[in-house]
Amino acid sequence: MTNQTASSLTKKKTRVSDYVLLALIYFSAFLAVAILVGIIIYVAYKGIPSINWTFLSSIPSYINKTFGILGNLINTLYIVVITLLIATPVGIGAAIYLTEYAKPGKVVRVIEFTTETLAGIPSIIYGLFGMVFFGVSLKLGFSILCGSLTLTLMVLPTIVRTTQEALKAVPESYRQGAMGIGATKWYMIRTIILPCALPGIVTAVILSIGRIVGESAALIFTAGSGYLLPTGIFEHIFKTGGTLTVQMYLSMSNGKTEQCFGIAFLLVAFVFLINCLTKFLTSKMKK
Amino acid sequence: MEAVSTPVKDRAESSIRSHRKSKSIIEHVMYIIFVVCAFCAVIAVGAITIYMVISGVPALKTVGIAEILFGTEWLPTAENPQYGILFIVLTSIVGTSLAILIGVPIALLAAVFLSEIASPKVAAVVKPAVELLAGIPSVVYGLLGILILKPLIYKLELFIFQDDPTHQMTGGANLISAVLVLAIMILPTVVNVSETSLRAVPQDYRSSSLALGASKIQTIFKVTIPAAKSGIATAIVLGVGRAIGEAMAIVMVAGNSVNLPAPFNSVRFLTTAIVSEMSYSEGTHRQVLFTIGLVLFVFIIIINIILNTVLKKGGEQRD
Incomplete structure (x- = not known):
């Protein structure tokens, strides 16, 4: 009798449903990883062979029947730089206002709601808006500047939110200490808060670069699909310029898969690099 | 104004105050800049909403909503x-x-x-x-x-x-x-x-x-x-x-x-x-x-x- 109860207490009751669910959990996690690994291997396997010097250093030529992405690379660089030049200061400013100045209330709620709304708007809507507002109303047409302005709105929430997190992570005692010895608010922000939050701000910028490089739907109607090399550094801003992703979409529509895979490999490799960088910075910030 | 006749202590105070004033202008300007930055998101959402409605509604009128x-x-x-x-x-x-x-x-x-x-x-x-x-x-x-x-x-x-x-x-x-x-x-x-x-x-x-x-x-x-x-x-x-x-x-x-x-x-x-x-x-x-x-x-x-x-x-x- 005693033996029996003892064994029933120590013996684990096995439930079939537990094992089934556990198997499903493992399967789901495995699936997520397998999809990623599959994508990376497939893209690398198909993409690496099409990457060579001509591919990287020339523009599409119908006479020589060669294909290259140099023009698109430069356009991507242009769009990244211009977008960040506008979006970073604005985003950091907004984050500083929200964390350092604003008192909780209606105004902050409205700003946070709209920032979240901006983050939720799909890129195709940005594309349409950019086309009619920057393209038609401001007469920028299909140009790199038009695309950059559109993307500025798109990456703004990323920068605001990430910077806000970084600012919130600066210990309150730093602020009190600075104020206590007579620093004014802006002086405190400039000399203490911002340097402390720098890794977070850099993370925000890197995340934004990732988004800009991967964007296509918002650019196809705003920056267009030009692939020519710039004739002048500043002139190029007002010319049409397709980024790597836009070029990839066009090649895809024309059925040129080997070009697509070349670009896809570069994009995936770039995204991988960006993820590693942000991981590194976040871990540095936590220390 | 009265600086000439005021004792040293007061002068020191006023210099602190005037220093403060120039500081406070920078403070004020920075504050305004931050507010403007913060409202960019609000303006952007407003502009997007207005433009989407302006460009989306005409077709509803010409073709008919139903x-x-x-x-x-x-x-x-x-x-x-x-x-x-x-x-x-x-x-x-x-x-x-x-x-x-x-x-x-x-x-x-x-x-x-x-x-x-x-x-x-x-x-x-x-x-x-x-x-x-x-x-x-x-x-x-x-x-x-x-x-x-x-x-x-x-x-x-x-x-x-x-x-x-x-x-x-x-x-x-x-x-x-x-x-x-x-x-x-x-x-x-x-x-x-x-x-x-x-x-x-x-x-x-x-x-x-x-x-x-x-x-x-x-x-x-x-x-x-x-x-x-x-x-x-x-x-x-x-x-x-x-x-x-x-x-x-x-x-x-x-x-x-x-x-x-x-x-x-x-x-x-x-x-x-x-x-x-x-x-x-x-x-x-x-x-x-x-x-x-x-x-x-x-x-x-x-x-x-x-x-x-x-x-x-x-x-x-x-x-």
């Missing part, structure tokens, strides 16, 4: 053009729902794996992998959809409809292909947000449940997941937002003809209609494309309002 929203014929370039977008709207709704039905269970279980089951070392490998999935550009998903998924679905289609002469073959470019691509694309969003909310469930809940004799799996499904339900709901709504707004990944795999959203029909989503026709559209056709954009925008705003009112409040109550 004809656009409830018409099923989409022949914008015909001699007698028809601009019914009902099937397009339905496709987006059905496609998004199916993608959620497929993607969310997998994502939720993967999140459970990350927060409840995996050892820190395993989680340190799986989590970055999921995050990397989120960063891969949508055109890359589209490319893989065309080259991997489409042929597979085509084989399935041939197998199912081999004896059915009424079925129009889509070559694998149909609703199912698009739904599968979308399901994969929402995975990272749903996994990340659900995992965060699962991790936020207090450890006491788990310990109490285990102490009462529940197994680990029972604890997960009967205690932890219900406790994290508002976070999981947020994850699902974010997933809906991502799926309904995705364009470039599905434009090549959805088939792109306007049909009733049945699994093996070639279909057109709100987003893909805009992408594939904007470049050659003009006149009323273009206006109707903007109306499609407006419909999509309305969906997104509804999703955002749900996120910000219903779900946020639910989350706050629990805290």
Whole structure:
């Protein structure tokens, strides 16, 4: 009798449903990883062979029947730089206002709601808006500047939110200490808060670069699909310029898969690099 | 003014004050700059809303609200053009729902794996992998959809409809292909947000449940997941937002003809209609494309309002 109860207490009751669910959990996690690994291997396997010097250093030529992405690379660089030049200061400013100045209330709620709304708007809507507002109303047409302005709105929430997190992570005692010895608010922000939050701000910028490089739907109607090399550094801003992703979409529509895979490999490799960088910075910030 | 006659002490004070004044101008200017920056988001959302309405409404007037929203014929370039977008709207709704039905269970279980089951070392490998999935550009998903998924679905289609002469073959470019691509694309969003909310469930809940004799799996499904339900709901709504707004990944795999959203029909989503026709559209056709954009925008705003009112409040109550 005693033996029996003892064994029933120590013996684990096995439930079939537990094992089934556990198997499903493992399967789901495995699936997520397998999809990623599959994508990376497939893209690398198909993409690496099409990457060579001509591919990287020339523009599409119908006479020589060669294909290259140099023009698109430069356009991507242009769009990244211009977008960040506008979006970073604005985003950091907004984050500083929200964390350092604003008192909780209606105004902050409205700003946070709209920032979240901006983050939720799909890129195709940005594309349409950019086309009619920057393209038609401001007469920028299909140009790199038009695309950059559109993307500025798109990456703004990323920068605001990430910077806000970084600012919130600066210990309150730093602020009190600075104020206590007579620093004014802006002086405190400039000399203490911002340097402390720098890794977070850099993370925000890197995340934004990732988004800009991967964007296509918002650019196809705003920056267009030009692939020519710039004739002048500043002139190029007002010319049409397709980024790597836009070029990839066009090649895809024309059925040129080997070009697509070349670009896809570069994009995936770039995204991988960006993820590693942000991981590194976040871990540095936590220390 | 009185500085000449005032004693030294006062002079020192005034110099501090005047110094302060120049400082306070900088302070003031910086404050204004920050406020302006903060209101950029508000202005942007306002401008986007106004422009979407201004460019989307004219077509509703010229063609008629009922004809656009409830018409099923989409022949914008015909001699007698028809601009019914009902099937397009339905496709987006059905496609998004199916993608959620497929993607969310997998994502939720993967999140459970990350927060409840995996050892820190395993989680340190799986989590970055999921995050990397989120960063891969949508055109890359589209490319893989065309080259991997489409042929597979085509084989399935041939197998199912081999004896059915009424079925129009889509070559694998149909609703199912698009739904599968979308399901994969929402995975990272749903996994990340659900995992965060699962991790936020207090450890006491788990310990109490285990102490009462529940197994680990029972604890997960009967205690932890219900406790994290508002976070999981947020994850699902974010997933809906991502799926309904995705364009470039599905434009090549959805088939792109306007049909009733049945699994093996070639279909057109709100987003893909805009992408594939904007470049050659003009006149009323273009206006109707903007109306499609407006419909999509309305969906997104509804999703955002749900996120910000219903779900946020639910989350706050629990805290």
